Amino acid sequence: MRPMEDRREEVGSRAPLVLAVSNLVIDSFPKPRAWNDSYRYLGLRQATNTVSTGSLNSSLGPYLVELMASWGTRIDLGPVLHHVGVGDYDIVVAKRVRPVGEVGTLERLAPSLDNFGLKPPRQAIEALDGELSDVARDLDISRSLGTGEVLGRRLASLATYFDLHPAILLVSLRRVYGLTLDVRFDGRLEAKHSGLSAGQAMLLSMVVRIAAAIRPGSLVLIDEPETGTHPDWQSSFIPMIKETLPPEAASHFFIASHSPFLVSDANDVLRADGSPLFEEVTSDVRGMSVEGILYRIFGTRVVGNSAVDADLTRVVTWISGREQGAQTPSDIIGAAIRLEGISSEETPTVNAILAELVRVRERPAS
Numbered sequence: 001m002r003p004m005e006d007r008r009e010e011v012g013s014r015a016p017l018v019l020a021v022s023n024l025v026i027d028s029f030p031k032p033r034a035w036n037d038s039y040r041y042l043g044l045r046q047a048t049n050t051v052s053t054g055s056l057n058s059s060l061g062p063y064l065v066e067l068m069a070s071w072g073t074r075i076d077l078g079p080v081l082h083h084v085g086v087g088d089y090d091i092v093v094a095k096r097v098r099p100v101g102e103v104g105t106l107e108r109l110a111p112s113l114d115n116f117g118l119k120p121p122r123q124a125i126e127a128l129d130g131e132l133s134d135v136a137r138d139l140d141i142s143r144s145l146g147t148g149e150v151l152g153r154r155l156a157s158l159a160t161y162f163d164l165h166p167a168i169l170l171v172s173l174r175r176v177y178g179l180t181l182d183v184r185f186d187g188r189l190e191a192k193h194s195g196l197s198a199g200q201a202m203l204l205s206m207v208v209r210i211a212a213a214i215r216p217g218s219l220v221l222i223d224e225p226e227t228g229t230h231p232d233w234q235s236s237f238i239p240m241i242k243e244t245l246p247p248e249a250a251s252h253f254f255i256a257s258h259s260p261f262l263v264s265d266a267n268d269v270l271r272a273d274g275s276p277l278f279e280e281v282t283s284d285v286r287g288m289s290v291e292g293i294l295y296r297i298f299g300t301r302v303v304g305n306s307a308v309d310a311d312l313t314r315v316v317t318w319i320s321g322r323e324q325g326a327q328t329p330s331d332i333i334g335a336a337i338r339l340e341g342i343s344s345e346e347t348p349t350v351n352a353i354l355a356e357l358v359r360v361r362e363r364p365a366s
Contacts, residue, residue, distance in 0.1 A: 017037065017039060017213075019220045020042060020043060021206060021210060021221065022042075022043035023205075024045070031045065042210070042213060056202065060205055060208060062174070062181055063212045064208060065155065066152070066166050066170060068152025068153070070156070072149065075211050077207070077208070086185040089147070090183070091145040091147065092144050093140070105177060106125065109176050124162065128158075132158075135158075139173075148181075199229045210222075211249075216251065218252070221254050221256075231259075234262045236265075237265075260293035260298065264286065264287075266286075292342050311335035316353060319360050336354060340354060
């Protein structure tokens with residue numbers, strides 16, 4: 001960390017990075033202690049460091065400000081806000097809790113930076129302490145930050161000057177200067193982020209985390225984004241990400257999911273084959289029924305798949321016991337129609353049974 005006179009950078013000029021995103025309380029993503037400019041953990045696992053999001057309730061405000069610091073108004077959260085059923089938001093400064101004791105902010109700032117693996121010289125810490133103290137005093141007065149755009153621009157300037165990431169400055173404002181940022185929606189005084197349903201909070205938080213941290217060409221790894229969310233939101237997750245991020249944020253997304261609703265709108269689908277390897281699903285899953293995806297992509301036995309088994313049993317039993325010249329019962333015709341609806345090159349057993357049914361039905365009566 002060092003003061004720089006003129007080191008302003010466009011978002012696109014920084015190196016790509018890996019983002020690890022999860023709403024699970026337990027995940028397998030690495031969670032490094034030190035700041036790493038090529039990797040960020042954006043999960044909710046209980047943290048022993050200051051890099052992770054910590055919790056839904058405490059992370060949304062800071063990430064909204066980081067979004068403004070990194071992207072300004074180039075990223076529009078309107079679609080996701082509308083989708084989760086909230087309107088405009090306002091970031092507010094919660095009651096400032098000043099740490100008790102004789103140790104001043106200057107003495108607390110150095111350990112805070114050390115948590116990120118940063119050990120700047122005393123002079124740089126003093127300069128940064130002066131700037132962040134000014135920010136904290138100004139926030140004490142203003143309280144309401146609107147969308148956080150003004151604070152975001154201010155932190156972006158400090159981040160550039162001190163060669164630090166805005167996220168580090170936001171953590172320092174909370175830990176060293178006692179500032180907590182809350183979010184309220186639709187102008188309602190008590191409508192904080194914690195007042196959202198769990199599904200609303202998870203979906204909104206995940207999109208904001210990604211939007212705030214992403215850089216062009218990033219690799220975004222998302223583990224089970226469907227956790228705690230409504231099926232309608234699951235099916236809209238991928239389109240929502242595409243609609244929220246601008247073209248200049250184009251990146252690579254790799255999503256691990258057990259949700260047929262989410263898979264239903266995916267472009268490229270890989271299926272686990274029982275080993276560490278994956279195989280590509282050649283069929284286009286878009287527009288495929290949920291039952292079809294569960295059966296053909298996940299290989300899962302559910303009510304819909306049990307019905308498939310029942311139809312197959314019904315058809316095979318009729319074929320084996322059919323009398324010459326007997327008419328095909330309506331229930332067999334109905335079963336065949338349903339089986340045809342899920343048949344493909346990936347269902348050879350179903351295809352063989354249907355072909356045999358056609359052959360038997362076409363056999364002339366003796």
